[in-house]
Amino acid sequence: xxxxxxxxxxxxxxxxxxxxxxxxxxxxxxxxxxxxxxxxxxxxxxxxxxxxxxxxxxxxxxxxxxxxxxxxxxxxxxxxxxxxxxxxxxxxxxxxxxxxxxxxxxxxxxxxxxxxxxxxxxxxxxxxxxxxxxxxxxxxxxxxxxxxxxxxxxxxxxxxxxxxxxxxxxxxxxxxxxxxxxxxxxxxxxxxxxxxxxxxxxxxxxxxxxxxxxxxxxxxxxxxxxxxxxxxxxxxxxxxxxxxxxxxxxxxxxxxxxxxxxxxxxxxxxxxxxxxxxxxxxxxx
Amino acid sequence: xxxxxxxxxxxxxxxxxxxxxxxxxxxxxxxxxxxxxxxxxxxxxxxxxxxxxxxxxxxxxxxxxxxxxxxxxxxxxxxxxxxxxxxxxxxxxxxxxxxxxxxxxxxxxxxxxxxxxxxxxxxxxxxxxxxxxxxxxxxxxxxxxxxxxxxxxxxxxxxxxxxxxxxxxxxxxxxxxxxxxxxxxxxxxxxxxxxxxxxxxxxxxxxxxxxxxxxxxxxxxxxxxxxxxxxxxxxxxxxxxxxxxxxxxxxxxxxxxxxxxxxxxxxxxxxxxxxxxxxxxxx
Amino acid sequence: xxxxxxxxxxxxxxxxxxxxxxxxxxxxxxxxxxxxxxxxxxxxxxxxxxxxxxxxxxxxxxxxxxxxxxxxxxxxxxxxxxxxxxxxxxxxxxxxxxxxxxxxxxxxxxxxxxxxxxxxxxxxxxxxxxxxxxxxxxxxxxxxxxxxxxxxxxxxxxxxxxxxxxxxxxxxxxxxxxxxxxxxxxxxxxxxxxxxxxxxxxxxxxxxxxxxxxxxxxxxxxxxxxxxxxxxxxxxxxxxxxxxxxxxxxxxxxxxxxxxxxxxxxxxxxx
Numbered sequence: 001x002x003x004x005x006x007x008x009x010x011x012x013x014x015x016x017x018x019x020x021x022x023x024x025x026x027x028x029x030x031x032x033x034x035x036x037x038x039x040x041x042x043x044x045x046x047x048x049x050x051x052x053x054x055x056x057x058x059x060x061x062x063x064x065x066x067x068x069x070x071x072x073x074x075x076x077x078x079x080x081x082x083x084x085x086x087x088x089x090x091x092x093x094x095x096x097x098x099x100x101x102x103x104x105x106x107x108x109x110x111x112x113x114x115x116x117x118x119x120x121x122x123x124x125x126x127x128x129x130x131x132x133x134x135x136x137x138x139x140x141x142x143x144x145x146x147x148x149x150x151x152x153x154x155x156x157x158x159x160x161x162x163x164x165x166x167x168x169x170x171x172x173x174x175x176x177x178x179x180x181x182x183x184x185x186x187x188x189x190x191x192x193x194x195x196x197x198x199x200x201x202x203x204x205x206x207x208x209x210x211x212x213x214x215x216x217x218x219x220x221x222x223x224x225x226x227x228x229x230x231x232x233x234x235x236x237x238x239x240x241x242x243x244x245x246x247x248x249x250x251x252x253x254x255x256x257x258x259x260x261x262x263x264x265x266x267x268x269x270x271x272x273x274x275x276x277x278x279x280x281x282x283x284x285x
Numbered sequence: 286x287x288x289x290x291x292x293x294x295x296x297x298x299x300x301x302x303x304x305x306x307x308x309x310x311x312x313x314x315x316x317x318x319x320x321x322x323x324x325x326x327x328x329x330x331x332x333x334x335x336x337x338x339x340x341x342x343x344x345x346x347x348x349x350x351x352x353x354x355x356x357x358x359x360x361x362x363x364x365x366x367x368x369x370x371x372x373x374x375x376x377x378x379x380x381x382x383x384x385x386x387x388x389x390x391x392x393x394x395x396x397x398x399x400x401x402x403x404x405x406x407x408x409x410x411x412x413x414x415x416x417x418x419x420x421x422x423x424x425x426x427x428x429x430x431x432x433x434x435x436x437x438x439x440x441x442x443x444x445x446x447x448x449x450x451x452x453x454x455x456x457x458x459x460x461x462x463x464x465x466x467x468x469x470x471x472x473x474x475x476x477x478x479x480x481x482x483x484x485x486x487x488x489x490x491x492x493x494x495x496x497x498x499x500x501x502x503x504x505x506x507x508x509x510x511x512x513x514x515x516x517x518x519x520x521x522x523x524x525x526x527x528x529x530x531x532x533x534x535x536x537x538x539x540x541x542x543x544x545x546x547x548x549x550x551x552x553x554x555x556x557x558x559x560x561x562x563x564x565x566x567x568x
Numbered sequence: 569x570x571x572x573x574x575x576x577x578x579x580x581x582x583x584x585x586x587x588x589x590x591x592x593x594x595x596x597x598x599x600x601x602x603x604x605x606x607x608x609x610x611x612x613x614x615x616x617x618x619x620x621x622x623x624x625x626x627x628x629x630x631x632x633x634x635x636x637x638x639x640x641x642x643x644x645x646x647x648x649x650x651x652x653x654x655x656x657x658x659x660x661x662x663x664x665x666x667x668x669x670x671x672x673x674x675x676x677x678x679x680x681x682x683x684x685x686x687x688x689x690x691x692x693x694x695x696x697x698x699x700x701x702x703x704x705x706x707x708x709x710x711x712x713x714x715x716x717x718x719x720x721x722x723x724x725x726x727x728x729x730x731x732x733x734x735x736x737x738x739x740x741x742x743x744x745x746x747x748x749x750x751x752x753x754x755x756x757x758x759x760x761x762x763x764x765x766x767x768x769x770x771x772x773x774x775x776x777x778x779x780x781x782x783x784x785x786x787x788x789x790x791x792x793x794x795x796x797x798x799x800x801x802x803x804x805x806x807x808x809x810x811x812x813x814x815x816x817x818x819x820x821x822x823x824x825x826x827x828x829x830x831x832x833x834x835x836x837x838x839x
Binding site: 342345347372376381388389392396400401405410413431 | 699700701729730732733736737781782785786788789790791792793794795796800801802803804805806
């Protein structure tokens with residue numbers, strides 16, 4: 001089970017004065033269970049690419065295969081694809097509409113044609129997965145705090161039992177606490193549900209700790225595609241397109257330049273501290 | 286002299302049910318007293334719901350305190366006769382760039398404030414030009430705001446406030462909806478105004494890295510001011526910041542980890558250079 | 569689908585028509601409409617068509633741009649014309665099955681088609697050559713006399729201008745919400761009318777909530793920038809008549825006199 005994106009091009013606003021190539025020759029293979037960070041500026045094409053994966057946008061050229069099936073084939077069930085590839089949009093709480101939290105989360109399963117009881121079981125389960133407090137499931141989604149609303153919105157997609165979960169900047173507008181909670185939750189989903197996760201973000205620092213692989217997009221093209229460690233080691237290339245590696249990377253490089261023998265491949269604070277102490281010959285404790 | 290001063294300010298949000306019965310009270314501001322010096326760059330930090338935005342709205346009389354007093358340049362914000370003076374003195378930039386631009390052309394939006402104030406036409410043009418230049422958006426003056434990036438829109442909003450010639454600009458989470466590039470643009474523009482034009486800047490945010498260059502930082506939680514001081518003082522309190530679930534820049538965090546493990550580093554390290562320098566000295 | 573609406577979009581270019589005072593264009597459009605309804609012979613329509621063609625050429629807006637996005641309106645127009653063609657009573661010219669076409673029907677249909685076409689193109693000239701801001705300014709100043717009878721002209725103009733600013737934002741938002749609900753398996757295209765309307769609820773509710781939130785934010789932002797109605801407001805771009813506007817008024821007056829005189833002469837009357 002996997003997604004393969006094969007030479008995909010997408011032309012935005014064809015035939016109008018706004019016409020431009022939003023995606024250029026994208027090739028990407030997404031194996032099962034991987035946690036991938038998709039990084040890029042606003043307008044780099046990352047959100048556009050994500051909307052191709054569940055068939056909301058159709059490539060102008062190229063093909064997309066889901067589990068070996070061409071999703072552009074005649075008769076391919078796009079509605080089914082959308083329940084397999086869950087897409088959580090930016091500010092998903094802006095799409096809440098129902099009178100109660102539970103009813104809102106039931107919307108997805110209901111569209112899948114499940115009966116009421118099954119829908120509610122799914123919704124209940126999804127709300128539990130996102131750590132939503134049980135005593136609030138009958139309250140109006142509009143009375144909740146920002147962080148809670150976002151959980152409900154994510155649960156709304158989870159309730160469809162997707163195999164792949166795509167999240168478009170799931171932490172935008174949240175404070176550090178909310179951000180850490182949501183990111184922790186997503187990591188947990190990958191681990192316990194063995195879900196494939198694609199996390200769109202513009203912050204390297206946010207994703208560094210969580211992802212297995214980083215895809216950097218720039219001007220509609222894939223700029224880098226590698227492990228976080230390898231991607232951050234190319235911090236000069238990242239800077240050339242206006243992105244930056246996490247601060248730790250800069251610290252390690254600066255220390256090396258000063259002659260301290262530290263590894264440059266460190267991406268997290270905890271490891272960096274140990275590495276610096278080791279290099280200083282002050283291990284122990 | 287303090288450009289903004291608050292004394293024992295209390296503000297509560299009262300929730301009511303459908304019948305109008307009170308179902309709950311949230312104390313958004315719990316007896317806040319502070320003074321902000323003219324010409325300073327002030328940062329107010331705090332997580333969502335800490336009361337920081339409510340406080341910001343008190344600085345230009347969009348909200349007035351239930352108890353206590355807010356003075357803006359000596360004027361009491363509860364004095365309705367002074368309301369336009371106050372709003373002119375303390376301009377305000379809000380979070381969502383789309384929801385505060387009124388004009389359909391950049392220059393017309395920037396002219397909106399002065400138009401409301403009754404500034405003569407020629408003077409409006411002069412102010413619009415100066416303000417747009419100050420935030421680096423002059424070349425976009427004929428553009429439609431819809432085609433600008435988030436950071437550019439926020440800079441237009443700042444120019445719109447600047448054209449009213451305020452003594453003080455309050456920025457209420459101006460970068461919360463922007464990408465890193467946009468955030469940098471907005472913070473740089475605000476800093477520039479503070480340095481070059483001497484405008485007092487009050488920046489409300491939850492991004493720690495934006496407050497590093499502030500003159501003074503207030504940290505809010507639960508409607509109270511729980512910490513205040515220079516960035517160096519604040520950032521040396523990593524445990525306390527963590528307890529408040531606020532972010533600490535990676536450099537500061539790493540320095541703190543190293544210190545905890547026995548490395549002899551100075552307090553409140555804020556930049557990569559400081560840290561590298563400090564570690565080098567330990568060899 | 570939403571992107572296809574080009575009708576009434578401002579077209580940026582340099583031309584005499586673009587530079588005219590919006591009040592001239594406003595009055596011109598109104599007078600042109602009036603003239604269209606007064607004609608009762610082909611000469612009137614001929615003059616009106618020539619007049620409009622001249623204005624189009626002077627405006628430098630490509631004709632192709634002008635008629636793009638008119639498709640839906642053309643369909644509406646065809647329906648109206650056909651109804652008129654078949655239901656008008658009079659001397660039967662042609663009849664087949666249960667349908668009858670009369671001489672009066674043909675004349676009426678042709679007249680109607682001409683009228684609607686000229687009307688639509690005529691009104692689009694104004695919006696194509698006037699920025700929305702100029703338009704609202706023109707309305708505010710041009711209709712100022714209505715203030716006497718307590719019409720809040722400034723407020724209406726301000727509302728218009730704000731709506732125009734938020735239309736593209738709300739269209740984008742609609743698109744986003746629609747996609748988000750589609751991603752949750754929404755089915756917006758199948759089923760009967762009732763089902764389809766019901767399927768719109770998950771799109772309309774968030775859209776309204778968002779619109780209200782934006783309105784609240786905007787009200788705060790406007791107040792923070794000292795907005796307090798039209799009282800004591802100055803203008804960054806005040807409207808001032810230039811000599812070309814005077815010439816335009818004269819041409820308009822001449823057009824009205826000539827076209828109505830010839831357009832109503834019974835000499836050419838065909839009905």
